[in-house]
Amino acid sequence: MDQTSQQIIDILKRTQRILIMPSAPADGDSLGPALALYHVLKKLGKEVTVVSCEPVPDAFQFLPTTSVIHEDFSPGNDFIVTIDTSKAKLSTIKTRLEQNKVNIIITPKTGQFSAREVSFSHGEAKYDIIITVDTGDLSQLGRFYEDNTGLFTQIPVINIDHHASNSAFGRINLIDIMASATTEMLIPLIEELEKQTGKKLFDEDIATLLLAGIITDTGSFQNANTTPRSFAAAAHLVRYGARQQEIIQHIFKTKRLSTLRLWGRILSNIKVDQKTHFVWATISHKDFADTESRYDETGGIIDELMTNAPGTEIVILLKERENGVISGSVRTTSDSIDASQLAGMFGGGGHVRAAGFKIVSGDLSTVEQLVVEKIKNFQRERLHLSGEESAAQQFGEQQIINSNTSKFEAVAESASILKTISAAEPSSTPEPAQSGPKKTIKKPALKKSTKKETSAQKARDAKTADVDHSTDVDRFTDTKPETDEVTFSDQLLRKAKKDDETTLEPDMIYKFEE
Numbered sequence: 001m002d003q004t005s006q007q008i009i010d011i012l013k014r015t016q017r018i019l020i021m022p023s024a025p026a027d028g029d030s031l032g033p034a035l036a037l038y039h040v041l042k043k044l045g046k047e048v049t050v051v052s053c054e055p056v057p058d059a060f061q062f063l064p065t066t067s068v069i070h071e072d073f074s075p076g077n078d079f080i081v082t083i084d085t086s087k088a089k090l091s092t093i094k095t096r097l098e099q100n101k102v103n104i105i106i107t108p109k110t111g112q113f114s115a116r117e118v119s120f121s122h123g124e125a126k127y128d129i130i131i132t133v134d135t136g137d138l139s140q141l142g143r144f145y146e147d148n149t150g151l152f153t154q155i156p157v158i159n160i161d162h163h164a165s166n167s168a169f170g171r172i173n174l175i176d177i178m179a180s181a182t183t184e185m186l187i188p189l190i191e192e193l194e195k196q197t198g199k200k201l202f203d204e205d206i207a208t209l210l211l212a213g214i215i216t217d218t219g220s221f222q223n224a225n226t227t228p229r230s231f232a233a234a235a236h237l238v239r240y241g242a243r244q245q246e247i248i249q250h251i252f253k254t255k256r257l258s259t260l261r262l263w264g265r266i267l268s269n270i271k272v273d274q275k276t277h278f279v280w281a282t283i284s285h286k287d288f289a290d291t292e293s294r295y296d297e298t299g300g301i302i303d304e305l306m307t308n309a310p311g312t313e314i315v316i317l318l319k320e321r322e323n324g325v326i327s328g329s330v331r332t333t334s335d336s337i338d339a340s341q342l343a344g345m346f347g348g349g350g351h352v353r354a355a356g357f358k359i360v361s362g363d364l365s366t367v368e369q370l371v372v373e374k375i376k377n378f379q380r381e382r383l384h385l386s387g388e389e390s391a392a393q394q395f396g397e398q399q400i401i402n403s404n405t406s407k408f409e410a411v412a413e414s415a416s417i418l419k420t421i422s423a424a425e426p427s428s429t430p431e432p433a434q435s436g437p438k439k440t441i442k443k444p445a446l447k448k449s450t451k452k453e454t455s456a457q458k459a460r461d462a463k464t465a466d467v468d469h470s471t472d473v474d475r476f477t478d479t480k481p482e483t484d485e486v487t488f489s490d491q492l493l494r495k496a497k498k499d500d501e502t503t504l505e506p507d508m509i510y511k512f513e514e
């Protein structure tokens with residue numbers, strides 16, 4: 001056992017309150033290791049919380065015990081405002097909510113309060129350690145990281161991952177870039193924990209969760225990252241009772257009906273240019289509406305097109321969104337054609353084999369003509385197809401695609417479209433192939449949780465953490481003011497004992513008795 005793994009085991013044995021955070025996007029190799037660790041640590045008697053900043057995708061709902069995953073969490077870092085009452089005596093504390101702020105109104109019984117009597121501090125954190133799995137960079141934790149950046153320096157982070165790009169952000173970093181999946185790395189760690197604690201930890205669910213990670217990241221052992229070690233790990237997990245068929249069935253063989261309808265539309269709409277080894281398809285906004293499918297349901301199809309169209313070098317899928325934006329996904333079948341260079345011709349970018357671009361306005365067929373023409377020209381030049389031939393071919397095809405002779409109009413129009421091409425947004429541009437390792441993509445800040453969610457979370461916390469006070473709270477629920485507006489008649493005078501922990505309700509006056 002290497003030193004880092006032993007350090008992790010020592011910490012896991014020592015600590016009690018553990019927060020596990022899988023990365024976004026949520027998939028088999030982020031949810032798998034998170035849930036497997038959850039069960040292992042539960043068996044060791046730990047308090048474990050799993051939080052995912054993204055909902056569990058349909059394809060991974062079958063994973064055992066996804067119901068333990070929370071979509072929100074409170075780090076428990078209470079911000080405490082302390083008022084020194086040695087000089088002035090406290091009469092009441094009022095809270096008054098305003099847009100984006102809360103006023104705490106402190107009324108003295110005797111004397112006067114000033115800034116000198118007020119101090120600030122932080123309450124105790126709710127967790128002893130954080131474990132991130134399959135997370136190359138903290139920004140992959142999305143809003144959890146954006147909203148709580150400080151938390152990740154206050155609480156030690158154990159970072160378990162296999163991405164080459166991992167920024168080693170943890171206090172302890174267990175990174176193995178040779179592992180096909182994060183779950184592959186967990187097998188020796190769990191076995192060592194079994195040995196050192198004398199407890200049987202592996203079971204069929206844990207084995208299934210771990211195998212799901214390997215199957216997801218290797219594309220069911222089809223991708224280039226598949227190693228002898230991945231096969232050995234998978235065999236090992238099957239011996240532990242991993243349900244391989246269940247995983248394959250859900251991840252690879254189950255498609256939503258809407259996805260199948262959408263794929264049908266796309267497949268019937270494929271266009272091929274044999275000479276330039278170029279395949280493309282378009283999907284209109286109407287196609288999405290007719291098939292009742294979402295934009296993200298085109299996910300796997302471009303890769304499917306790529307592997308099933310022999311002799312193809314470039315695949316492009318053009319999607320029309322409802323707001324008139326047309327996004328293009330570009331794939332190339334060899335490293336000799338740089339997909340990001342092709343996407344760059346339309347203001348986008350990405351990786352060598354997978355890239356994307358966005359055209360902010362224009363109608364689908366005109367954008368299609370422009371894109372197809374440019375890609376064909378690129379290939380003609382690359383493949384040294386003679387100009388005459390290409391011109392003749394170009395003309396011939398134009399006749400087929402568009403029987404009227406509006407070609408020159410289209411070209412003229414396309415020139416104006418070029419002006420409207422925007423630099424692609426980083427969140428949408430690189431569309432890495434499903435098979436490749438997840439790249440760190442800085443996501444736009446997600447909307448913070450609504451007030452409702454926050455209070456619901458608080459209510460949950462109160463329920464579990466503070467049973468004694470819950471009766472106290474119940475007494476006041478019936479008479480709680482309905483509106484946010486502060487009217488004195490609505491306000492209830494609530495008695496609060498000194499040194500007693502009281503949950504402040506909005507727009508209430510708390511009276512402190514001696």
Ligand SMILES: [Mn+2]
Nearest residue numbers: 029134182217
């Ligand atoms: Mn992974």
